[in-house]
Amino acid sequence: MKHFLKLFLSILLFSFFTSCNDRLEGDAIESINAVKIDSIKIVNSIMDVYTTQTIKTYSNYAQTCEGFYGYDYLHTDQFEREVFSYKFKTENTCGDEQVRASQINFRPQEPGIYTFKFWTGKDATGENTYLEEQIEVN
Numbered sequence: 001m002k003h004f005l006k007l008f009l010s011i012l013l014f015s016f017f018t019s020c021n022d023r024l025e026g027d028a029i030e031s032i033n034a035v036k037i038d039s040i041k042i043v044n045s046i047m048d049v050y051t052t053q054t055i056k057t058y059s060n061y062a063q064t065c066e067g068f069y070g071y072d073y074l075h076t077d078q079f080e081r082e083v084f085s086y087k088f089k090t091e092n093t094c095g096d097e098q099v100r101a102s103q104i105n106f107r108p109q110e111p112g113i114y115t116f117k118f119w120t121g122k123d124a125t126g127e128n129t130y131l132e133e134q135i136e137v138n
Contacts, residue, residue: 063095
């Protein structure tokens, strides 16, 4: 019995220290960059305090190698928000571009007119450009 227990523990220890690599080839992230927001969809331009509204943003991504990474959601003023979207790029071979949607949940806690500035890239002089939308909160 003691011999069997030692054998079992040694097999268990061996399997613990040797692990399988379940990572798929090509899924390692190479870079993260800002991606311009081409369009947005706001269902209601007037809403109530403490309610939640989903704001969808649309950007172009290359198939099989790029995807949505996250947002920078900056409170630049009491009622002003700047929104930057980011994409990741993997080692996979890229395909054609396609439009994908991502979303932000907006839940205001005080009434006012909120201005959203969605980053659309840079102009010829290198200045940031924005698509602006307003939401009135009662």
